Amino acid sequence: MTEYRLAILDDYQQVSGDYADWNSLAADGMAVTVFSSPFASEADAVHALSGFDVVVAMRERTPFPRAVLAKLPRLKLLFTTGAANAVIDLAAAEEHGVTVCGTGGSPSAAPELTWALLMALARNLTAEENALRAGRWQHSVGSELAGKTLGIVGLGKIGHKVAAYAHAFGMNVLAWSQNLDEATATAAGVRKVSKDELFRESDIVSLHLRLSRRSEGTVGEAELRLLGTSGMLVNTARGPLVHQSALIRALEEGWIRGAAVDVYDQEPLPAGHPLLAAPNTLLTPHLGYVTHESYAQFYGGALEDVKSWLAGVPVRQLTRL
Missing domain, CATH: 3.40.50.720 (NAD(P)-binding Rossmann-like Domain)
Structure with a gap:
């Protein structure tokens, strides 16, 4: 079985496990690591994420510009919670063979x-x-x-x-x-x-x-x-x-x-x-999306996206305009 490493980023409140069963990915050979603190710099992000195949980003808390994506050769799949993320360089992701997917979200x-x-x-x-x-x-x-x-x-x-x-x-x-x-x-x-x-x-x-x-x-x-x-x-x-x-x-x-x-x-x-x-x-500390209903959509949708990707049918892919 192919082994993958997945990183969940910027889980400041340490609640990602309350809204999705990440342990269920173990059966697919995927190990999950949760980062609850922000990276201090792009260099720190690259150092921490260099060994991961899959990354789940919470909204726009961690940027993924071209300079970062170019230094993550193992990265194959990048998820953002929500349907858009202004700090992910979609063109660079495409050039480096990184699939980018989003999730649903709460409209309210x-x-x-x-x-x-x-x-x-x-x-x-x-x-x-x-x-x-x-x-x-x-x-x-x-x-x-x-x-x-x-x-x-x-x-x-x-x-x-x-x-x-x-x-x-x-x-x-x-x-x-x-x-x-x-x-x-x-x-x-x-x-x-x-x-x-x-x-x-x-x-x-x-x-x-x-x-x-x-x-x-x-x-x-x-x-x-x-x-x-x-x-x-x-x-x-x-x-x-x-x-x-x-x-x-x-x-x-x-x-x-x-x-x-x-x-x-x-x-x-x-x-x-x-x-x-x-x-x-x-x-207020960017609470616009911080609700039970929104997190259920975000983390639940990200887990669904991961499983779809593992099955060879990625969903909710984001592409550059």
């Missing part, structure tokens, strides 16, 4: 967290809880959502769900993306506007673009200044969509009222990072 996890953060930011819940624990009562005054305007940047599957939530709360909804057409906006019950109009007219802006070279840096100083001193930003998509230094300045200098952020340029966010000290923030 990210939009529900988005709405939780949006509501908590509007009502100052983090500040109020901290004040209450410190012995102060009714520390601030929050804002209602009814009648306010929500601007959605990226009206895809998640953006559509967030728009529906906004309608349920009586909000007006605007949307913009580079490829958004009138028919899609109208079908979602939102008004298509330019990017400048969206940031100028919105009380809250929520980001839902897929990260790419074109979308990186979509929000910078100009957009944050248009959002204004009463405006709020919510980012549960990807950190690099926003110029990080501009966001920190906007918070420190009061260009905007506040920001709720779940995603960062560097993850995990290191101790002492400027965002941790920035005022008027609600920060």
Whole structure:
């Protein structure tokens, strides 16, 4: 029997075994190793993974650029949880004979967290809880959502769900993306506007673009200044969509009222990072997909993918555009 080695990466919470029976792969001659801490560098990733045939990557926690793939000659199969992964070089994987597959995912996890953060930011819940624990009562005054305007940047599957939530709360909804057409906006019950109009007219802006070279840096100083001193930003998509230094300045200098952020340029966010000290923030550690339902899809789907590959019929293969 051919022997394979499989690595499960970045299982920070050490829960991969709770959602899939990885021990069942022993019958197929596959040994499984779980890495629960992030690699410090590309060199560390190469050193740790050089002896593995199969790797299961959790979302975009560990990058697989060309430089890494070129140094993993034994790697034959690379899985990502979810249906896309911006930090896997699919062209390089193809050139090096690495099959890349994805999994399903929960359609509700990210939009529900988005709405939780949006509501908590509007009502100052983090500040109020901290004040209450410190012995102060009714520390601030929050804002209602009814009648306010929500601007959605990226009206895809998640953006559509967030728009529906906004309608349920009586909000007006605007949307913009580079490829958004009138028919899609109208079908979602939102008004298509330019990017400048969206940031100028919105009380809250929520980001839902897929990260790419074109979308990186979509929000910078100009957009944050248009959002204004009463405006709020919510980012549960990807950190690099926003110029990080501009966001920190906007918070420190009061260009905007506040920001709720779940995603960062560097993850995990290191101790002492400027965002941790920035005022008027609600920060969460990339929880958009961290639910029981989502993990069941991710790890269960990855195990299914592995077994399909072993049977010679890989499923959910990802290919370069």
